[in-house]
Amino acid sequence: MEFAVGDKAFYPAHGVGIVREISSIEIEGQVYETYVLKILENGMTIKVPVDNAEAIGLRKVMSGEIVEAVYSVLRDRDTPADKQVWNRRYREYMNKIKTGDPLEVAAVLRDLALLKGQKGLTFGERRMYDQAHSLILQELSVVLDQDEQQVRKHLATLFEE
Numbered sequence: 001m002e003f004a005v006g007d008k009a010f011y012p013a014h015g016v017g018i019v020r021e022i023s024s025i026e027i028e029g030q031v032y033e034t035y036v037l038k039i040l041e042n043g044m045t046i047k048v049p050v051d052n053a054e055a056i057g058l059r060k061v062m063s064g065e066i067v068e069a070v071y072s073v074l075r076d077r078d079t080p081a082d083k084q085v086w087n088r089r090y091r092e093y094m095n096k097i098k099t100g101d102p103l104e105v106a107a108v109l110r111d112l113a114l115l116k117g118q119k120g121l122t123f124g125e126r127r128m129y130d131q132a133h134s135l136i137l138q139e140l141s142v143v144l145d146q147d148e149q150q151v152r153k154h155l156a157t158l159f160e161e
Contacts, residue, residue: 012057012100015138057100073106
């Protein structure tokens with residue numbers, strides 16, 4: 001997967017970034033090409049080796065079909081909630097978030113939003129909910145070319161009962 005300067009890309013667990021430059025760095029006599037990403041949410045700069053980008057999970061922002069699939073996952077109420085103890089559930093959900101797969105992140109957001117409606121979330125679950133919500137919100141607003149507030153309102157309506 002190749003990116004050019006100005007392309008938007010999704011970096012797992014950090015969100016959407018813009019490729020600011022493609023540069024070379026030398027480490028122990030070896031020259032590596034890197035994508036220099038600026039993460040939109042917090043302005044953090046990340047260097048990703050071009051040869052390792054796919055293994056790290058760097059990907060193009062989701063397509064229109066994936067957007068519909070994400071909304072379908074968020075609307076799904078037939079999938080049973082995870083009944084594991086909180087620490088196993090936490091580990092499983094963190095692994096899903098780290099994949100960067102929008103459908104996996106959406107499933108975590110859905111499950112935690114539904115759990116939040118039934119009972120309070122633990123501190124760790126609340127942070128995970130916020131992270132999943134932020135990742136989905138950022139990417140949807142970029143893909144749909146909408147203000148984050150609009151997307152935030154739409155997401156909120158999906159979980160109203």
